Amino acid sequence: xxxxxxxxxxxxxxxxxxxxxxxxxxxxxxxxxxxxxxxxxxxxxxxxxxxxxxxxxxxxxxxxxxxxxxxxxxxxxxxxxxxxxxxxxxxxxxxxxxxxxxxxxxxxxxxxxxxxxxxxxxxxxxxxxxxxxxxxxxxxxxxxxxxxxxxxxxxxxxxxxxxxxxxxxxxxxxxxxxxxxxxxxxxxxxxxxxxxxxxxxxxxxxxxxxxxxxxxxxxxxxxxxxxxxxxxxxxxxxxxxxxxxxxxxxxxxxxxxxxxxxxxxxxxxxxxxxxxxxxxxxxxxxxx
Amino acid sequence: xxxxxxxxxxxxxxxxxxxxxxxxxxxxxxxxxxxxxxxxxxxxxxxxxxxxxxxxxxxxxxxxxxxxxxxxxxxxxxxxxxxxxxxxxxxxxxxxxxxxxxxxxxxxxxxxxxxxxxxxxxxxxxxxxxxxxxxxxxxxxxxxxxxxxxxxxxxxxxxxxxxxxxxxxxxxxxxxxxxxxxxxxxxxxxxxxxxxxxxxxxxxxxxxxxxxxxxxxxxxxxxxxxxxxxxxxxxxxxxxxxxxxxxxxxxxxxxxxxxxxxxxxxxxxxxx
Numbered sequence: 001x002x003x004x005x006x007x008x009x010x011x012x013x014x015x016x017x018x019x020x021x022x023x024x025x026x027x028x029x030x031x032x033x034x035x036x037x038x039x040x041x042x043x044x045x046x047x048x049x050x051x052x053x054x055x056x057x058x059x060x061x062x063x064x065x066x067x068x069x070x071x072x073x074x075x076x077x078x079x080x081x082x083x084x085x086x087x088x089x090x091x092x093x094x095x096x097x098x099x100x101x102x103x104x105x106x107x108x109x110x111x112x113x114x115x116x117x118x119x120x121x122x123x124x125x126x127x128x129x130x131x132x133x134x135x136x137x138x139x140x141x142x143x144x145x146x147x148x149x150x151x152x153x154x155x156x157x158x159x160x161x162x163x164x165x166x167x168x169x170x171x172x173x174x175x176x177x178x179x180x181x182x183x184x185x186x187x188x189x190x191x192x193x194x195x196x197x198x199x200x201x202x203x204x205x206x207x208x209x210x211x212x213x214x215x216x217x218x219x220x221x222x223x224x225x226x227x228x229x230x231x232x233x234x235x236x237x238x239x240x241x242x243x244x245x246x247x248x249x250x251x252x253x254x255x256x257x258x259x260x261x262x263x264x265x266x267x268x269x270x271x272x273x274x275x276x277x278x279x280x281x282x283x284x285x286x287x288x
Numbered sequence: 289x290x291x292x293x294x295x296x297x298x299x300x301x302x303x304x305x306x307x308x309x310x311x312x313x314x315x316x317x318x319x320x321x322x323x324x325x326x327x328x329x330x331x332x333x334x335x336x337x338x339x340x341x342x343x344x345x346x347x348x349x350x351x352x353x354x355x356x357x358x359x360x361x362x363x364x365x366x367x368x369x370x371x372x373x374x375x376x377x378x379x380x381x382x383x384x385x386x387x388x389x390x391x392x393x394x395x396x397x398x399x400x401x402x403x404x405x406x407x408x409x410x411x412x413x414x415x416x417x418x419x420x421x422x423x424x425x426x427x428x429x430x431x432x433x434x435x436x437x438x439x440x441x442x443x444x445x446x447x448x449x450x451x452x453x454x455x456x457x458x459x460x461x462x463x464x465x466x467x468x469x470x471x472x473x474x475x476x477x478x479x480x481x482x483x484x485x486x487x488x489x490x491x492x493x494x495x496x497x498x499x500x501x502x503x504x505x506x507x508x509x510x511x512x513x514x515x516x517x518x519x520x521x522x523x524x525x526x527x528x529x530x531x532x533x534x535x536x537x538x539x540x541x542x543x544x545x546x547x548x549x550x551x552x553x554x555x556x557x558x559x560x
Contacts, residue, residue: 003463003464004463004464007379007463007464007465008377008379008383008389008464009384009388010377011376011378011379011464012376012379012380012389013469014391015372015373015376015432015435016376016392016395016396016406017395018428018432019396019399019432021414021434022411022414022428022429022432022433023399023402023407023432023433024328024399025410025413025414026406026407026410026411027402027406027407027410028425029410029413029414030406030407030409030410033409033410040409057342073393078358086299087304087448090297090300090301090304091301093297094292094293094294094297094300095293095294095297095301096293096295096298097298098429099548101301101302101305101397103543103547103548103551104309104548105304105308106547106551106554107308107543108308108495109487109554110539110540110543110550111493111536111539111540112492112493112495112510112535112536113493113495114361114493114511114514114515115493115511115514115532115535116311118312118518118528118532119311119529119532120311122314122318122525122529123294123311123314126330127314127330127331130330130331131331161307161308161311164405165308165370166554169551169555170553170555171556173555194298206511208348218401221403221404222404223497224495225495227495228495228515229328229515232333240407242407243403243404243408246344246405246408247405247408247410247500249408250408250439251409251500259405259409260406260410263403263406263409264406264407265400266403266405266406267406268449270401270403271320271401274401
């Protein structure tokens with residue numbers, strides 16, 4: 001029997017060591033470097049305590065990155081979940097060519113975000129202004145990605161276009177777990193479609209809603225590819241996300257230690273955010 | 289009464305699907321046009337197919353090499369993720385009553401909350417110090433980083449497999465390894481498909497890890513290649529779009545033939 005136990009340990013230990021070496025160890029290193037003044041390439045560095053952390057809180061670029069990332073993540077998460085739920089309801093109805101449409105709506109999920117970003121870059125830069133020119137729509141004539149106040153909306157649009165695919169499939173799976181006799185009972189009672197949605201559908205897919213909101217928010221907070229493909233963080237620093245700031249400052253700005261401190265703070269924010277979301281959404285699930 | 293087509297829903301769904309298809313139509317149209325044609329009409333159908341755009345894109349970006357790089361990383365990542373992650377999950381799932389395995393489970397799952405930017409800077413130093421700043425190293429990272437989610441997917445499934453199936457093999461004298469490979473692994477096929485599809489989509493389309501890990505442009509994977517060539521494409525949109533389409537096409541072609549399978553695979557992973 002102990003031979004079996006040894007086998008179980010042998011099955012897991014190498015994987016765990018590798019996981020520790022390539023995931024946990026660099027994370028610990030990140031925390032360690034955040035207490036130093038290392039620029040990433042010089043042979044020596046010194047301990048500076050919490051100096052980096054103090055400076056992060058005074059850094060306008062960091063604040064700016066958090067503001068962009070938050071407003072981007074909140075709007076994208078809400079739009080993606082609302083649209084996905086609507087599309088899933090549509091795909092779950094008795095429609096023509098259902099499998100074809102399901103395949104179309106899922107398609108963006110298999111495409112590289114970076115390349116999708118490049119394609120949309122062209123749409124915002126050339127197609128929309130071209131069409132707006134012909135139709136005389138003034139405010140769409142210029143590239144919104146070049147506008148400091150609107151560029152972030154462009155990134156939200158691409159993110160929504162892409163991630164609706166995955167979330168729709170999740171909601172669709174959720175909808176298919178609802179037994180159809182519940183709807184039959186409701187329609188006998190003369191419930192409207194609207195009422196049916198809020199009293200049967202939504203409460204029953206609430207767990208899917210919770211998990212979708214939490215995962216989407218966490219993924220959206222880490223936005224990187226979209227920004228690199230579409231604006232590179234610009235114009236100015238208008239669309240610089242936290243991941244982009246850490247990447248650029250850490251690798252090319254000589255701020256290895258400083259951006260590590262930023263990343264540690266980011267970790268805390270993600271954990272707190274996830275915790276609050278779970279608490280809040282699970283409480284709602286209970287109430288329904 | 290319930291079998292009538294609901295046109296009030298079909299129409300908006302059809303219109304919505306045009307929003308999904310439009311960027312792809314545009315990409316194909318631009319890739320097939322000549323620069324003059326594009327200047328005259330951005331949205332129109334191409335009058336003739338300028339396939340030389342694709343030839344130029346292949347030559348310019350060295351497409352076949354990038355394709356090979358992406359294929360190498362994706363195949364290694366998928367095969368070894370399935371073989372190793374399922375085994376780790378099996379050992380965990382069958383020993384959840386032991387502290388070691390239980391803590392292991394929570395350790396791997398909670399790692400999902402660590403945002404990648406925290407690891408990003410140190411992992412670059414680490415991989416280059418170990419000589420892993422290459423395609424092999426990249427594949428290893430996908431296999432290792434996938435553990436968190438995959439363990440979650442596999443463990444749930446393995447716990448639903450009745451132990452009686454294993455006990456029969458144990459009575460016949462099979463070792464834990466034998467039980468796993470001969471009894472459990474074949475039963476995991478649906479989850480292996482799910483994990484394989486998710487890993488494939490991730491490794492093929494990922495941009496961030498290749499960007500930070502690979503420093504030799506010869507090793508660039510397809511998305512990274514598009515990024516590197518962004519400056520050289522500059523205003524040559526026809527070549528650029530031909531290149532994008534070439535990079536997107538392998539997975540799209542697979543998807544056209546296996547979409548049902550891909551969607552159900554992803555769904556099964558998601559609702560676990």
